[in-house]
Amino acid sequence: MSNPAVQQWVELDFDADTISEAQSLDGQAAAARLNPTNRLQFGTAGLRGVMGTGFDRMNCLTVMQASQGLCMHCLEKYGQQALSERGVVFGFDGRHKSRAFAHVASAVFLSKGAKVYLIDKTSITPSNPFLIVRLHALCGGQMTASHNPKEYNGYKVYGSNGAQIIPPADSQIQAKIMENLTPWPEAVKMLGPDCLLKDKSGTIDPYDDALNTYIDQIHHELCRFPDHNKKCELKFVYTAMQGVGLPFALGMLKRFGFPDSCVSVVDAQAYPDPEFSTVAFPNPEEKGALDISMAQAKRENADYVLANDPDADRYTSCEKQKDGSWHQFTGDELGTIFADWQLLMAHRRG
Secondary structure, eight states: OOOHHHHHHHHHOOOHHHHHHHHHOOHHHHHHHTOTTSOOOOBTTBEEEEBSSSTTSBSHHHHHHHHHHHHHHHHHHHOHHHHHHTOEEEEEOSSTTHHHHHHHHHHHHHTTTOOEEEOOSOOOTTHHHHHHHHHTOSEEEEEOOTTSOTTEEEEEEEOTTSSBOOTTHHHHHHHHHHHOOSOOHHHHHTBOTTSSBSOOTTEEOOHHHHHHHHHHHHHHHHOOOHHHHHTOOOOEEEEOTTSSOHHHHHHHHHHTTOOGGGEEEOGGGSSOOTTOTTOSSOOTTSTTTTHHHHHHHHHTTOSEEEEEOTTSSOEEEEEEOTTSOEEEOOHHHHHHHHHHHHHHHHHHHO
């Protein structure tokens, strides 16, 4: 006799991977993981959880349910015309399933006639809220679990102002999710067996705009001494922590005028690796996460280590001291340094 919990899941799910996993669960595991009352709750940070089969996990079904709730919230708040004209922005990092999750969310909004900006290359999380504001979009979602271990993924949601959503929007979206738990057939039809869009022609890919304009705007606002930068003799070691930050970090340093000779990249951590094979917990602020970077900095007699977390919304740096030891700045210290610099520049401008 088939398990009712498994049968219910299979009737809703459209991802072959999680359907197969559900069918392999024994009675006790199925009852726990496929219990529809035990589900991920949508909050001000969106969704985040371990990937796998189950209503309490990140998978294509729970992402579709969340997207349907978000879409209905947008329709109720802004109306069909705004959804069609202003649209939404979706992006993803290099984790397992991130691209599929972004495509699933895109399919949901496309099925309701929305304009969809789909960044269809791995991208840094800050580019999503940047594009929301630049494109005057209604909202956006970035599929990422930031610096969490490889088993995790998430769905970060931003409002029309580019900021993380705040109450009561989170509870309003959660209510809409609960009213729209059955996958919309029109959205499911747009997806292939891999949960990717069969046809992306209905989406707009703003990747180049995100990369170039984001860098240009930061350069315009923050680059004060380009001539000094061109003459820089300091040596930096940069790590993307096996995430998506490299194109933006190198593009930024180049735009600010720093010579290529100033920057050395940690090759083993330069590109997205969903397994995070060189670091178990890819948070650059955690002890041990920068061991490879520090070793390279010592070999190359570098002055600084610069590090992003895998979705490049977190940053840390280390500075070599006069006695040869290294100091890793805390977030509070970096915030103080940046604030002091901005105040100094404002004072000089009068």
